[in-house]
Amino acid sequence: MTKQHSEKRIEVALGLLLKTIEQNVADTGTILDEFEATHTEYERDQSRQYDALVAGYFALKETIDSINNRLNKKHNEKRN
Secondary structure, three states, rough: OOOHHHHHHHHHHHHHHHHHHHHHHHHHHHHHHHHHHHHHHHHHHHHHHHHHHHHHHHHHHHHHHHHHHHHHHHHHHHHO
16 A cells, blocks of 8 residues: 555545535535424433434534644644
8 A cells, every 4th residue: 555545544534434424414414404403402401312313413514624623723824
């Protein structure tokens, strides 16, 4: 395996990872919207599952931001 081949594989894997996380964020957002439309604020506050899914949703969004920030940081370092 060459260095170039290994770098290409990591690029592909990163793209797939971001795509998967972004799809999970979209799916989770839809489910949260549906739950919010069918449950009162009190019911949402009482639901551990809803609370856990909200936490997971925001953690996934933070993960996407973190990955993109790292990629942008490396990209900007290469330009300087």
